[in-house]
Amino acid sequence: MSKKLFFTPGPAQLFYTVEQHIKNALKEDVASISHRSKQFQNIFASTVENLKTLLNVPDNFKIVFTASATEIWERSVQNLVEESSHHFVNGSFSKRFYDIAKSYKINASIEDNGFGSPFSLEIPGSPELIAVTQNETSIGFGFPQNEIYKIREANPDALLAADLVSCTPAVPIDFTKIDMAYFSVQKSFGLPAGLGVWILNERCIKKASKLEEKGHITGSYHTISQLLKYAEKNQTPETPNVLNIYLLGKVAEDMIQRGLKQIQNDTIYKSTILYQFMESAGWIKPFIQDSKFRSHTVAVGELEGVKPADLINYGLEKSMVIGSGYGPFKESHVRIANFPTHSKEQIEMLVDYLAKFQ
Amino acid sequence: MSKKLFFTPGPAQLFYTVEQHIKNALKEDVASISHRSKQFQNIFASTVENLKTLLNVPDNFKIVFTASATEIWERSVQNLVEESSHHFVNGSFSKRFYDIAKSYKINASIEDNGFGSPFSLEIPGSPELIAVTQNETSIGFGFPQNEIYKIREANPDALLAADLVSCTPAVPIDFTKIDMAYFSVQKSFGLPAGLGVWILNERCIKKASKLEEKGHITGSYHTISQLLKYAEKNQTPETPNVLNIYLLGKVAEDMIQRGLKQIQNDTIYKSTILYQFMESAGWIKPFIQDSKFRSHTVAVGELEGVKPADLINYGLEKSMVIGSGYGPFKESHVRIANFPTHSKEQIEMLVDYLAKFQ
Numbered sequence: 001m002s003k004k005l006f007f008t009p010g011p012a013q014l015f016y017t018v019e020q021h022i023k024n025a026l027k028e029d030v031a032s033i034s035h036r037s038k039q040f041q042n043i044f045a046s047t048v049e050n051l052k053t054l055l056n057v058p059d060n061f062k063i064v065f066t067a068s069a070t071e072i073w074e075r076s077v078q079n080l081v082e083e084s085s086h087h088f089v090n091g092s093f094s095k096r097f098y099d100i101a102k103s104y105k106i107n108a109s110i111e112d113n114g115f116g117s118p119f120s121l122e123i124p125g126s127p128e129l130i131a132v133t134q135n136e137t138s139i140g141f142g143f144p145q146n147e148i149y150k151i152r153e154a155n156p157d158a159l160l161a162a163d164l165v166s167c168t169p170a171v172p173i174d175f176t177k178i179d180m181a182y183f184s185v186q187k188s189f190g191l192p193a194g195l196g197v198w199i200l201n202e203r204c205i206k207k208a209s210k211l212e213e214k215g216h217i218t219g220s221y222h223t224i225s226q227l228l229k230y231a232e233k234n235q236t237p238e239t240p241n242v243l244n245i246y247l248l249g250k251v252a253e254d255m256i257q258r259g260l261k262q263i264q265n266d267t268i269y270k271s272t273i274l275y276q277f278m279e280s281a282g283w284i285k286p287f288i289q290d291s292k293f294r295s296h297t298v299a300v301g302e303l304e305g306v307k308p309a310d311l312i313n314y315g316l317e318k319s320m321v322i323g324s325g326y327g328p329f330k331e332s333h334v335r336i337a338n339f340p341t342h343s344k345e346q347i348e349m350l351v352d353y354l355a356k357f358q
Numbered sequence: 359m360s361k362k363l364f365f366t367p368g369p370a371q372l373f374y375t376v377e378q379h380i381k382n383a384l385k386e387d388v389a390s391i392s393h394r395s396k397q398f399q400n401i402f403a404s405t406v407e408n409l410k411t412l413l414n415v416p417d418n419f420k421i422v423f424t425a426s427a428t429e430i431w432e433r434s435v436q437n438l439v440e441e442s443s444h445h446f447v448n449g450s451f452s453k454r455f456y457d458i459a460k461s462y463k464i465n466a467s468i469e470d471n472g473f474g475s476p477f478s479l480e481i482p483g484s485p486e487l488i489a490v491t492q493n494e495t496s497i498g499f500g501f502p503q504n505e506i507y508k509i510r511e512a513n514p515d516a517l518l519a520a521d522l523v524s525c526t527p528a529v530p531i532d533f534t535k536i537d538m539a540y541f542s543v544q545k546s547f548g549l550p551a552g553l554g555v556w557i558l559n560e561r562c563i564k565k566a567s568k569l570e571e572k573g574h575i576t577g578s579y580h581t582i583s584q585l586l587k588y589a590e591k592n593q594t595p596e597t598p599n600v601l602n603i604y605l606l607g608k609v610a611e612d613m614i615q616r617g618l619k620q621i622q623n624d625t626i627y628k629s630t631i632l633y634q635f636m637e638s639a640g641w642i643k644p645f646i647q648d649s650k651f652r653s654h655t656v657a658v659g660e661l662e663g664v665k666p667a668d669l670i671n672y673g674l675e676k677s678m679v680i681g682s683g684y685g686p687f688k689e690s691h692v693r694i695a696n697f698p699t700h701s702k703e704q705i706e707m708l709v710d711y712l713a714k715f716q
Binding site (some may be wrong): 006012018021022032065069071073103195241243 | 361362364368375385390392424425427428429431432435440456461463549573580581595602625680
């Protein structure tokens with residue numbers, strides 16, 4: 001029924017099965033059932049199970065739900081950091097995690113790569129938590145997985161927190177080499193916004209318990225211990241976004257059927273098409289110059305002699321919605337999402353059409 | 359399409375227009391638009407405007423959105439209380455606000471009415487915030503509005519926080535006589551869960567600024583100042599539950615059309631039918647004995663010689679879902695919601711059927 005095709009980086013084009021799942025949810029009264037009912041517990045259990053299967057989450061990890069990935073930044077700071085954290089900042093979103101740590105008076109250190117350059121990977125002091133953003137949605141910077149794993153190897157006492165917003169499950173991650181990961185559902189999963197997913201291992205859980213035992217203020221209804229206490233019963237501390245938890249489970253199931261490897265291979269194929277176009281067009285080029293650091297799910301193009309608004313309006317003439325640049329890049333960038341819901345044909349159609357812009 | 363009729367106190371029966379609004383939202387790509395777009399700003403502005411009109415919210419109040427009413431308890435504690443709060447506890451939910459204050463090491467005092475008796479209304483010390491729960495969803499206790507207003511008159515230096523979860527807009531409230539109110543949307547508004555609404559006046563805003571200036575930790579992305587900064591632009595600090603903000607605006611519009619006075623009068627009519635049934639049945643009686651303190655939107659019945667599960671199953675035979683008792687009352691109570699979506703005919707049908715139970 002949707003009249004437009006969204007290539008925006010989130011909220012994004014709904015995954016192609018979502019509309020039918022919403023209709024089924026209404027038929028099954030999913031939005032009316034009690035969040036303390038057996039029916040809800042089954043939904044919760046099934047969504048967690050499907051996510052674990054889809055993402056190959058090891059048994060030493062738990063999955064809990066929040067309202068957004070933004071909330072997970074705050075809850076991580078409250079529950080996992082007493083004194084210091086370190087933040088690899090490759091854009092506006094990784095910067096925001098740093099700012100949230102500062103709001104809680106954490107001694108947060110930062111390595112800012114000036115939007116797009118490689119990091120030194122050197123870390124001052126002994127931070128309790130190290131934050132990396134695998135896919136920086138604001139500028140399309142992809143943090144190579146091997147570098148993330150190396151950071152953890154070099155800093156075994158710290159917890160390694162990986163921001164997978166907008167790349168999971170389209171880009172692989174090895175959970176055995178990180179301590180926690182999180183994402184929101186309105187990106188690669190193609191769901192309506194309003195749900196965050198937090199996947200954390202026993203090291204995080206132990207750290208949170210330790211801080212709680214020490215009398216550190218870790219929050220209230222959404223401390224790690226409260227989230228886990230309810231998750232044990234397949235519930236949440238508060239009345240959650242039940243509909244989205246249901247939809248996430250269904251989409252994860254659809255993705256298992258399609259095959260994770262297939263989704264990830266298609267992602268690379270489609271991102272190659274997008275970057276080839278940007279490299280050959282003449283009036284748009286990939287903002288991230290070194291292809292090693294380019295995001296596979298959000299391709300950001302820097303425009304030359306072209307106004308973003310004109311290109312966006314050109315797309316709208318064919319009902320294709322391209323994302324505008326983020327923050328300071330609003331007047332010079334466009335962002336094109338390449339999520340699992342986007343077919344090869346759709347990306348090819350977009351690129352063919354954009355190639356005729358000038 | 360819904361096969362059951364829910365009389366549960368929340369999540370609840372969807373408001374009768376919601377399903378059509380969801381279909382329209384999908385047609386209009388509401389779940390895919392950017393939360394920084396003009397289209398979203400229009401939705402935000404329209405929802406706020408409709409709520410202000412429906413609820414007669416004065417101009418000195420602002421409206422902001424959170425993920426749940428539970429979150430508003432926490433944000434109130436973080437932003438409005440430096441040292442002390444006082445809590446009138448008439449059930450499990452008002453108790454939870456108190457517990458959240460304790461989690462943040464607030465010197466919180468409590469008057470617990472032992473589940474259902476009148477309060478003394480005496481307040482020790484000079485708390486910065488006084489919390490009252492107009493409609494205690496757990497046991498069906500309704501706090502008379504005049505007593506709420508008297509508390510504020512007697513304590514002019516404190517902020518009066520009114521929990522309107524599960525009663526707004528079915529029960530009147532005079533905003534000029536309170537400082538803040540909040541509710542979640544899965545009760546009287548009949549929406550899917552996953553959104554909290556916080557309505558607060560300039561006294562709250564000033565207090566939050568004062569605490570922030572003093573260097574008090576007030577949170578991060580959802581401090582009152584951040585929520586207001588974005589609300590000024592008809593936006594939210596994080597990617598919110600866009601679909602629910604849209605639906606809330608639409609349902610508020612429908613309720614304006616129907617007329618608030620009509621909704622509130624119908625609520626009294628229907629609750630009278632419910633309590634008359636409970637008083638005459640012999641095997642169920644209103645848990646709150648003094649009718650002055652009975653909730654109009656959640657009628658709680660105490661069973662005598664009848665198991666809740668048997669009564670609930672009896673309802674299910676006709677696809678009518680009655681709520682179970684909350685927490686310690688799971689084995690002795692049932693809860694019957696009387697929300698704006700429930701017609702007089704539906705409540706009469708329920709009561710006629712339940713009357714034949716024994």
